[in-house]
Amino acid sequence: MGIEQKAGNMGVVTARLEDVINWSRTNSMWPMLFGLACCAIEMMAAQAANYDMSRFGMELMRASPRQSDLMIVAGRVSRKMAPVLRQLYDQMPSPKWVIAMGDCASCGGVFNNYAVVQGVDEIVPVDVYVAGCPPRPEGLIHGVMTLHEKIKQEKLKTWA
Amino acid sequence: MNENLQAAVDAIQAEFGASLQTFRGEHTLILAREQIAAAAQALRDRFQFEMLVDVTAVDYWPQEEPRFHVIYQFNSVSHHGLLRVRVPLSAAEPKVPTLEGVYPGANWYEREVWDMFGIQFEGHSDLRRIIMPYDWVGHPLRKDYPLGYEEVQFTFNFDDISLRKPHPKE
Amino acid sequence: MTEIREVSVDELRHLVSDRARSGETMLLNMGPQHPSTHGVLRLLLELDGETVVSCIPDIGFLHTGVEKNMESKNYQQAEVMTDRLDYLNPIGNNLVYSLAVEKLLDLDVPERAQVIRVILAELTRINSHLVWVGTSALDLGAMSLFLYAMRERELILDIFEMCAGQRMMTTYVRPGGLWRDVPVEFEAAVRDFLALMPARLDEYERLLNNNPLFLERTSQIGIISKEDCLRYAATGPVLRAAGMAYDLRKARPYSGYETYDFDIPTETAGDVRARYLVRMAEMRQSLRIIQQGMDRLPYGPVRSNNRKYVPPPRSEIGVSMEALIHHFKLWTEGFSAPQGSVYATIESPRGELGVFLESDGGPKPYRVHFRTPTFPNLQIMPLLSRGHFVADVVAIIGSIDIVLGDADR
Numbered sequence: 001m002g003i004e005q006k007a008g009n010m011g012v013v014t015a016r017l018e019d020v021i022n023w024s025r026t027n028s029m030w031p032m033l034f035g036l037a038c039c040a041i042e043m044m045a046a047q048a049a050n051y052d053m054s055r056f057g058m059e060l061m062r063a064s065p066r067q068s069d070l071m072i073v074a075g076r077v078s079r080k081m082a083p084v085l086r087q088l089y090d091q092m093p094s095p096k097w098v099i100a101m102g103d104c105a106s107c108g109g110v111f112n113n114y115a116v117v118q119g120v121d122e123i124v125p126v127d128v129y130v131a132g133c134p135p136r137p138e139g140l141i142h143g144v145m146t147l148h149e150k151i152k153q154e155k156l157k158t159w160a
Numbered sequence: 161m162n163e164n165l166q167a168a169v170d171a172i173q174a175e176f177g178a179s180l181q182t183f184r185g186e187h188t189l190i191l192a193r194e195q196i197a198a199a200a201q202a203l204r205d206r207f208q209f210e211m212l213v214d215v216t217a218v219d220y221w222p223q224e225e226p227r228f229h230v231i232y233q234f235n236s237v238s239h240h241g242l243l244r245v246r247v248p249l250s251a252a253e254p255k256v257p258t259l260e261g262v263y264p265g266a267n268w269y270e271r272e273v274w275d276m277f278g279i280q281f282e283g284h285s286d287l288r289r290i291i292m293p294y295d296w297v298g299h300p301l302r303k304d305y306p307l308g309y310e311e312v313q314f315t316f317n318f319d320d321i322s323l324r325k326p327h328p329k330e
Numbered sequence: 331m332t333e334i335r336e337v338s339v340d341e342l343r344h345l346v347s348d349r350a351r352s353g354e355t356m357l358l359n360m361g362p363q364h365p366s367t368h369g370v371l372r373l374l375l376e377l378d379g380e381t382v383v384s385c386i387p388d389i390g391f392l393h394t395g396v397e398k399n400m401e402s403k404n405y406q407q408a409e410v411m412t413d414r415l416d417y418l419n420p421i422g423n424n425l426v427y428s429l430a431v432e433k434l435l436d437l438d439v440p441e442r443a444q445v446i447r448v449i450l451a452e453l454t455r456i457n458s459h460l461v462w463v464g465t466s467a468l469d470l471g472a473m474s475l476f477l478y479a480m481r482e483r484e485l486i487l488d489i490f491e492m493c494a495g496q497r498m499m500t501t502y503v504r505p506g507g508l509w510r511d512v513p514v515e516f517e518a519a520v521r522d523f524l525a526l527m528p529a530r531l532d533e534y535e536r537l538l539n540n541n542p543l544f545l546e547r548t549s550q551i552g553i554i555s556k557e558d559c560l561r562y563a564a565t566g567p568v569l570r571a572a573g574m575a576y577d578l579r580k581a582r583p584y585s586g587y588e589t590y591d592f593d594i595p596t597e598t599a600g601d602v603r604a605r606y607l608v609r610m611a612e613m614r615q616s617l618r619i620i621q622q623g624m625d626r627l628p629y630g631p632v633r634s635n636n637r638k639y640v641p642p643p644r645s646e647i648g649v650s651m652e653a654l655i656h657h658f659k660l661w662t663e664g665f666s667a668p669q670g671s672v673y674a675t676i677e678s679p680r681g682e683l684g685v686f687l688e689s690d691g692g693p694k695p696y697r698v699h700f701r702t703p704t705f706p707n708l709q710i711m712p713l714l715s716r717g718h719f720v721a722d723v724v725a726i727i728g729s730i731d732i733v734l735g736d737a738d739r
């Protein structure tokens with residue numbers, strides 16, 4: 001890979017801590033298996049053979065919030081589900097990110113009524129919104145890549 | 161109308177004082193609420209309406225008398241017949257006897273009607289909310305319940321609405 | 331943030347055995363976030379060791395207020411909501427809603443539209459069953475089948491996208507016909523799919539049918555009798571797997587299903603495996619129906635000519651003043667339906683899907699109610715799971731093929 005030449009005899013590579021940490025975070029991001037509605041079916045499609053999200057180092061969907069660091073809110077969130085969603089978010093260990101997948105999760109979508117939370121950003125802080133009803137699997141993958149870009153910009157002093 | 165359905169409609173009309181409406185080839189019997197349990201029993205036992213496929217309601221607010229119609233769909237699997245029964249209820253006393261004893265499947269449907277319309281089913285074994293959260297106030301499908309429309313954010317009013325919206329913390 | 335108020339055992343005492351209150355049995359909460367509940371179903375299980383004593387389903391976590399929301403939209407606008415109910419059967423939902431509106435308005439549908447509707451509805455059935463076979467086999471540990479089934483599903487979605495421009499939420503079937511005619515590539519795509527699919531189904535069956543693990547996990551699990559199905563109004567593959575050949579496509583035919591030649595697959599065991607076999611056989615029957623549909627696909631218009639209810643084709647608007655007026659009226663205030671109420675049904679992949687539509691004479695439906703198949707099918711969960719192990723509950727949930735959007739609406 002050429003890393004041998006760079007490392008020389010010492011076996012040492014120098015890089016910025018920020019870069020190394022951000023790199024490791026982006027390439028082993030474990031999303032939480034959290035399907036709510038129609039968008040979840042497209043999320044499944046994104047993981048299946050044709051779209052194969054695991055090319056980006058995220059094939060491991062974890063069913064437990066304790067083991068995951070990315071929450072993909074795939075679908076509409078009802079008022080009954082909202083407290084549950086927040087509790088799951090609170091159970092995830094930091095650092096954690098949220099992708100609002102689909103119009104419903106982003107802004108309520110076609111359902112502007114008593115039962116649906118008008119965007120999950122009312123409950124949890126959202127990093128990336130993916131538009132579409134449902135977004136195509138490519139859309140979701142693009143959302144994840146965007147999140148990777150965002151994480152790569154993170155600075156040491158903001159971790160605190 | 162096939163024979164079995166005709167017989168059922170005639171019998172319910174004669175015995176329980178129901179009136180018949182026909183619209184687009186569908187038959188609806190309008191029945192007083194005291195009669196519904198006995199009529200359902202007759203439909204199941206004598207006319208092979210084995211399935212109660214649906215229970216729902218319609219709210220005619222602001223009309224008070226009757227304010228609600230509870231709607232039952234009976235299906236006869238062996239005779240391919242479909243029969244609808246409407247039970248008018250007044251706003252003052254939205255109560256109707258449960259059909260759980262005749263059709264156990266009515267259990268959840270009646271819970272849903274209770275949840276959504278606040279119509280009580282007397283004698284129901286488990287009348288809890290089924291769809292809305294346990295501590296929800298009101299019955300959403302009533303016509304006097306607001307739709308709960310939230311203003312949509314556009315570029316020109318984005319900041320205004322953003323101020324009012326809840327913003328969660330990490 | 332509001333706290334989650336929980337029901338206490340006291341409130342549920344009529345549903346659990348007495349032993350739960352003394353602490354002898356354990357109450358275990360499964361869901362709403364659980365990988366095997368196919369969405370957001372919550373089950374409260376009373377367990378004696380590993381054995382389920384009673385099971386209390388709790389639904390409503392995906393309640394979307396569709397019925398109320400549709401009351402505030404006119405008939406054309408309301409249709410977009412129907413796709414999102416049962417998201418594995420969007421065309422079926424459009425179809426049943428359109429059938430109800432057509433019944434209410436007494437609209438005719440041209441022959442070509444009828445045939446395309448049938449083809450698409452059957453494709454949706456296969457699509458839904460594919461997702462079902464993939465996910466429920468995944469729950470039982472057969473990962474590869476999930477990948478295979480999703481691969482085939484993409485072919486169907488490509489056909490939908492070709493017709494409607496959307497993969498899932500097509501809103502393609504409209505009252506009075508279809509949104510537009512199918513593109514020229516449609517025929518070749520469907521024929522390719524028909525040629526490919528039987529071999530793929532054989533492949534799935536080779537993987538599962540005699541797989542000892544799968545047999546062990548599914549035979550004699552979650553048994554329900556025909557009578558119980560009827561008492562609880564459970565329909566669809568659940569009823570057919572219990573030995574009753576009841577299918578609305580035969581019992582109350584719509585869209586010309588009476589002219590197609592197909593069988594109703596049934597089994598008698600009534601267990602998880604029987605439901606699996608019924609669905610696999612149904613996919614083959616659907617292929618047969620699609621084949622017949624393709625062979626007879628007539629040429630002609632795909633939308634009704636009744637300009638009072640159905641918008642005129644785009645090409646006419648430029649040349650005909652009348653068409654322009656109709657178009658304008660229909661897309662601004664909509665049409666007014668006659669007063670009355672109708673109930674239309676179709677056989678969705680999960681059972682009887684019905685729409686109750688009441689009109690007060692205005693441009694908006696006064697009340698729309700969906701009789702969805704998942705709702706009563708879920709109600710038999712306590713019956714099915716009693717006496718089985720917790721691990722079997724996963725198989726049982728999979729076997730009744732729940733879609734929570736369908737149950738909660």
Ligand code: SF4
Binds near residue numbers: 104
């Ligand atoms: S955005 Fe569309 S596809 Fe996604 S959950 Fe909402 S309605 Fe379903």
